[in-house]
Amino acid sequence: MDAGESKEVESAEDSVGCRNCQQPEIEPGYNFSLCRSCREQMAQRPLPQWIRGTAALVGVVLLLAFIRFPASLSAGIAFDRGHRAETSQHYTEAVTQYQKVVTRFPDSTPVLVRLCVVSFHAGQLDVTAHTLNKLQGRELSKEQADEVYTVSDKLEALVKQIEKLDKIGQAYNRSMLRSPQGAPTP
Amino acid sequence: MIPGILVTLATFPGVIVHEIAHQLFCRWFRVAVFDVCYFRVGNPAGYVVHEPPRTAWQNTVIAIGPFLVNSLIGALIAAPGAIPVLQFESGSLLDYFLIWLGVSIAMHAFPSTGDARSMLQAVQAEGTPSLTRILVFPLVGIIYVGAIGSFFWLDAIYGVFIAMALPNILVGILA
Ligand SMILES: [Zn+2]
Ligand SMILES: [Zn+2]
Numbered sequence: 001m002d003a004g005e006s007k008e009v010e011s012a013e014d015s016v017g018c019r020n021c022q023q024p025e026i027e028p029g030y031n032f033s034l035c036r037s038c039r040e041q042m043a044q045r046p047l048p049q050w051i052r053g054t055a056a057l058v059g060v061v062l063l064l065a066f067i068r069f070p071a072s073l074s075a076g077i078a079f080d081r082g083h084r085a086e087t088s089q090h091y092t093e094a095v096t097q098y099q100k101v102v103t104r105f106p107d108s109t110p111v112l113v114r115l116c117v118v119s120f121h122a123g124q125l126d127v128t129a130h131t132l133n134k135l136q137g138r139e140l141s142k143e144q145a146d147e148v149y150t151v152s153d154k155l156e157a158l159v160k161q162i163e164k165l166d167k168i169g170q171a172y173n174r175s176m177l178r179s180p181q182g183a184p185t186p
Numbered sequence: 187m188i189p190g191i192l193v194t195l196a197t198f199p200g201v202i203v204h205e206i207a208h209q210l211f212c213r214w215f216r217v218a219v220f221d222v223c224y225f226r227v228g229n230p231a232g233y234v235v236h237e238p239p240r241t242a243w244q245n246t247v248i249a250i251g252p253f254l255v256n257s258l259i260g261a262l263i264a265a266p267g268a269i270p271v272l273q274f275e276s277g278s279l280l281d282y283f284l285i286w287l288g289v290s291i292a293m294h295a296f297p298s299t300g301d302a303r304s305m306l307q308a309v310q311a312e313g314t315p316s317l318t319r320i321l322v323f324p325l326v327g328i329i330y331v332g333a334i335g336s337f338f339w340l341d342a343i344y345g346v347f348i349a350m351a352l353p354n355i356l357v358g359i360l361a
Contacts, residue, residue, distance in 0.1 A: 080361030
């Protein structure tokens with residue numbers, strides 16, 4: 001698959017003037033005999049219309065890419081920083097970084113999985129619950145599924161415990177209200 | 187050769203950018219251009235026929251100009267698509283379009299055997315300063331290896347690397 005080449009035309013030794021227009025005054029310094037105006041014209045050979053059009057389209061796409069690049073780059077950087085924070089167990093920082101990515105790419109499964117895990121470790125259970133919801137019904141790799149189910153099970157256990165504590169608390173409050181010492185002081 | 191032709195067809199913008207780069211460098215150095223083919227189904231897929239430039243240095247720039255131009259444009263176009271697709275598995279249609287165009291352009295960065303031959307002639311030509319010879323000769327070698335390597339998909343591997351891997355390496359460095 002040769003992309004394309006730049007071929008050279010052999011130089012002439014027996015030149016009798018410009019090889020294009022036969023004018024005797026040729027431009028010095030070149031191996032190929034051409035007068036100044038012929039060389040100027042041939043060096044400035046115009047690009048065909050369809051090539052100009054294609055080049056313009058590529059230019060437009062390049063501009064579009066420039067506009068999109070900063071957001072993609074900063075999301076990539078945030079994802080990387082999130083990973084680093086996660087491995088050094090700075091979970092709150094990891095949540096912040098992964099959330100930056102989710103803002104830009106809300107449907108990214110790998111990022112949602114990471115956010116789900118680190119938000120649980122950081123104790124931001126509302127974020128965990130929200131991400132678990134978003135992950136529901138998605139195709140996950142075995143590793144991802146293991147991590148997500150572990151978090152989900154732990155969260156469920158935690159919620160049950162909280163409910164239990166809440167019931168105890170309510171019962172306690174009720175008993176306190178009934179007893180004289182528990183009555184609010186005026 | 188059929189897969190080669192299909193790949194060339196699928197990546198035609200790269201061939202066009204490659205030939206435009208040759209032609210514009212000729213214009214830059216006031217080198218007469220006799221014929222240009224921007225794209226065709228054949229081998230080579232495109233070409234620029236021009237007179238011998240005045241110096242081996244100019245010849246080198248005309249021969250490897252597309253390498254720099256295609257690599258740069260390909261990388262810049264693919265970068266914003268390559269990050270979400272590879273890292274977040276979350277690419278839009280536009281992201282995949284950017285990757286296709288970027289890889290197409292970057293994989294046609296490689297100088298062809300014709301480019302290498304033209305450089306070799308310039309280096310061997312009488313009156314080429316020995317310093318230029320010393321500097322350019324290894325480059326000719328590398329270009330030959332690249333041109334021959336195209337046969338083993340080296341150009342495609344290079345294109346994918348430039349378009350997909352480079353932006354993600356950049357992320358790793360900046361993070
Ligand atoms: Zn070329
Ligand atoms: Zn003339």
